[in-house]
Amino acid sequence: MSFTLAIVGRPNVGKSTLFNRLVGKRLALVDDQPGVTRDLREGDAKLFDLRFTVIDTAGLEEVTDDSLQGRMRRLTERAVEMADICLFLIDGRVGVTPSDEVFADILRKKNAHVILGVNKAEGRAGDGGAIEAWSLGLGEPVRMSAEHGEGLDDLYHMLRPLAEGYAERAAADAPVVDVDVPEDEADLEADPDAHKPSLKHPLQIAVIGRPNAGKSTLINKIIREDRLLTGPEAGITRDAISVRADWLGTPIRIFDTAGMRKKARISDKLEKLSVADGLRAVRFAEVVVVLLDVEIPFEQQDLRIADFAETEGRAVVIAVNKWDLEDEKQEKLAELKEMFDRLLPQLRGAPLVTVSAKTGRGLDRLHAAILKAHDVWNRRITTARLNTWLGAMVEAHPPPAPGGRRIKLRYMTQVKTRPPGFVVMCSHPDDMPDSYRRYLVNGLRDHFDMPGTPIRLTLRGQG
Ligand code: GDP
Numbered sequence: 061m062s063f064t065l066a067i068v069g070r071p072n073v074g075k076s077t078l079f080n081r082l083v084g085k086r087l088a089l090v091d092d093q094p095g096v097t098r099d100l101r102e103g104d105a106k107l108f109d110l111r112f113t114v115i116d117t118a119g120l121e122e123v124t125d126d127s128l129q130g131r132m133r134r135l136t137e138r139a140v141e142m143a144d145i146c147l148f149l150i151d152g153r154v155g156v157t158p159s160d161e162v163f164a165d166i167l168r169k170k171n172a173h174v175i176l177g178v179n180k181a182e183g184r185a186g187d188g189g190a191i192e193a194w195s196l197g198l199g200e201p202v203r204m205s206a207e208h209g210e211g212l213d214d215l216y217h218m219l220r221p222l223a224e225g226y227a228e229r230a231a232a233d234a235p236v237v238d239v240d241v242p243e244d245e246a247d248l249e250a251d252p253d254a255h256k257p258s259l260k261h262p263l264q265i266a267v268i269g270r271p272n273a274g275k276s277t278l279i280n281k282i283i284r285e286d287r288l289l290t291g292p293e294a295g296i297t298r299d300a301i302s303v304r305a306d307w308l309g310t311p312i313r314i315f316d317t318a319g320m321r322k323k324a325r326i327s328d329k330l331e332k333l334s335v336a337d338g339l340r341a342v343r344f345a346e347v348v349v350v351l352l353d354v355e356i357p358f359e360q361q362d363l364r365i366a367d368f369a370e371t372e373g374r375a376v377v378i379a380v381n382k383w384d385l386e387d388e389k390q391e392k393l394a395e396l397k398e399m400f401d402r403l404l405p406q407l408r409g410a411p412l413v414t415v416s417a418k419t420g421r422g423l424d425r426l427h428a429a430i431l432k433a434h435d436v437w438n439r440r441i442t443t444a445r446l447n448t449w450l451g452a453m454v455e456a457h458p459p460p461a462p463g464g465r466r467i468k469l470r471y472m473t474q475v476k477t478r479p480p481g482f483v484v485m486c487s488h489p490d491d492m493p494d495s496y497r498r499y500l501v502n503g504l505r506d507h508f509d510m511p512g513t514p515i516r517l518t519l520r521g522q523g
């Protein structure tokens with residue numbers, strides 16, 4: 061599995077520092093001072109078990125004349141063309157600058173696969189920058205410190221599914237998503253406030269599903285509803301990856317599945333979204349709408365992408381489309397619910413909404429379900445409430461005592477949101493059976509009414 065990662069961004073954000081860390085040899089100069097003119101540099105990078113080629117676009121700080129913008133642009137464009145994935149770095153201490161926006165623009169126009177890195181974020185230094193970074197519309201920012209080596213585990217978790225997507229696409233050109241991402245335990249260590257969005261940040265939605273499920277029809281309907289309210293074309297901006305709109309009063313950005321497919325047709329590619337595009341849609345989104353065709357629901361491909369959305373920690377809403385074609389609505393609904401519980405137990409509690417993208421029926425309920433899922437995804441529960449609940453759970457059903465050693469649950473706290481993550485301090489965490497962990501997760505979901513969001517629960521020993 062090999063791919064190429066380009067590190068891009070304005071001068072001085074820490075590109076060379078990261079390059080050096082990934083390559084592990086001091087190949088590149090790191091200097092605040094004007095110096096030798098450099099061009100693109102390549103190195104063999106290693107990040108845990110990933111091996112890849114890294115391209116560094118540093119070395120422009122010494123160009124101070126008017127040609128800087130142009131040169132920066134050309135160099136970045138070249139790097140983007142050479143790379144499979146771009147790591148776009150900004151300086152978390154400085155926040156988003158107009159120059160960063162220029163880079164974000166280039167990346168969007170080039171339709172690059174972007175991971176947004178907020179560097180120099182050691183300690184709490186990058187908090188402000190990480191919040192601002194959402195405004196670039198490039199998905200969830202990864203906080204890191206190239207200098208101190210922090211956040212590289214998060215970078216790894218972002219890169220790995222994309223890397224596998226590339227490997228598969230290269231191998232078979234088969235539009236099937238089949239990835240195995242490790243449980244994101246490292247994420248739980250993260251600062252709980254790290255990824256808080258700004259209030260103005262539009263809700264990011266992706267509609268995924270098999271070809272012909274009705275994704276384009278649904279997206280167009282959502283955009284048209286907006287148009288009716290706001291007048292022709294008003295308030296809608298469409299860029300390479302997403303469409304911005306105001307849907308029933310909610311500012312949204314919706315991943316432009318239709319636009320991507322049109323592009324794919326032009327370039328004589330598959331009609332279907334490729335693996336990497338599917339992954340990208342999930343990565344882009346805060347809420348993933350898994351759109352099923354009522355006539356062929358829960359196909360293998362739907363199950364895989366829904367599972368991927370769960371693994372990636374996205375809020376999920378299941379929408380069953382073409383409901384207008386269904387005569388036996390009651391029976392069908394019961395059948396769908398049974399299939400859902402059986403085939404996607406990991407998404408237990410996710411809302412299932414029936415819609416007709418064609419007629420627009422049910423879209424108000426879909427809208428409500430998306431808002432609710434997003435809200436739950438962001439929810440924070442106080443430690444006091446959690447521990448009262450935990451006490452009652454333990455009383456109702458005490459943890460087992462494998463080998464005669466009773467597992468004691470001491471206390472719990474929420475360590476992150478988006479999605480919600482909890483840590484339970486206990487004795488002998490390794491002995492805890494999965495069934496008890498499920499009891500706790502399901503209990504949390506029911507008691508605190510958290511449908512449609514993955515819940516992360518980590519057990520940790522004390523002392
Ligand atoms: P480039 O121009 O984007 O390649 O940036 P450099 O890698 O040359 O870094 C610019 C400056 O930022 C240097 O002084 C680095 O030591 C510093 N720097 C890079 N990464 C970090 C970091 O994670 N934290 C802090 N505090 N400084 C950093």
Ligand code: GDP
Binds near residue numbers: 275
């Ligand atoms: P995509 O491949 O997922 O983007 O699917 P499209 O939006 O292109 O839709 C595929 C086909 O299903 C088209 O012929 C649509 O007209 C049809 N379609 C989409 N939504 C509905 C619906 O709600 N009801 C019915 N009856 N047909 C639909």
